[in-house]
Amino acid sequence: MSFSSLPVIDLKSNSDDIHQALLLACSTTGFFYVSNHGLDSLQSQMFSMAKEFFYLPLNEKQLYSLNTTSYQGYLRIGRENLDSTNSKLMDEKEAFLIPQSDLNKKQQLPNIFSHEENFKLIEQFFQQCYDLCMHLFEYLAEIFQIDRDYFTSRHKWDKAPGVALKLLHYPPINQIEQNINVIRAGAHSDYGSLTLLFQHDNKCGLEVFDRLTNCWYPVEARDDMIVVNFGDVFEYWSKGMIKSTIHRVILPNNINEQNHSRFSIAFFCDPNGDTLLTPIPSKLIENHIYTKDEHAKHVFNDNDGHVLTAGEHIRMRLNKTYQY
């Protein structure tokens, strides 16, 4: 298929058009844009806040270093390797992880985030991202002709582990001491059900890997649209019909672009921990025969027929990402 553009789901269009675009996304890479989402103002305030934090001196940011039990806090440059197939790589990025549980632990956040107005902003952003995911899940249930609450009932807001936000900063090349050939974020698939990815200043670099053509394709950065993708959980739920597509962030070729920071924000929607990764009870899935391809190896491990829960799967993937 052509990657001149991903399918666009315009939330102001009618439900037939939405179903059609979503179905196209489900049957191709599982990546799509969402337009007319209404989060624009919150999004730009979130980026201003994230920049304020990342521009702090390193020693101040390190006061909030990642807690690998709650997956909360600051990841310095080179702390995370998203490509679990190559343990020698380190991503040239810094990040701050805010799990949903932080909404009840305001005091452990850096001052910039716990400050009253900013904290309210974070709460609103969480809520609206969650609502958008639930909305998309309802459209998906309609496509699969299953109960409208099939997916939403597996993503209850007040059940663990909850959703999570990741603020990301990819520094300019002149701040990177190693060779030029760096990967800003290693090739990986996302672990949960749905990811919302907010881009900023139209900075490119995101690429998706199409299993059909064995090629990487650039995703055009559009500040006005959210890039949405399915994670591993949907690959399980759909017996591989919906792809949890591998993606990465590369340094742009253009030297002017390399001299600039790239900021992004990812919202990870994960099902409740006890949710079983069993196929969706839909006619569309029942008849689907799953054939393991080599790119699904990271998703489907050999587990002797034991049905994984979403919690087990996500913990296993997180442990691999932060095993050093």
Ligand SMILES: O=C(O)CCC(=O)C(=O)O
């Ligand atoms: O920054 C980006 O554009 C992608 C980030 C990403 O894929 C992730 O953190 O899972």
Ligand SMILES: [Fe+2]
């Ligand atoms: Fe990702």
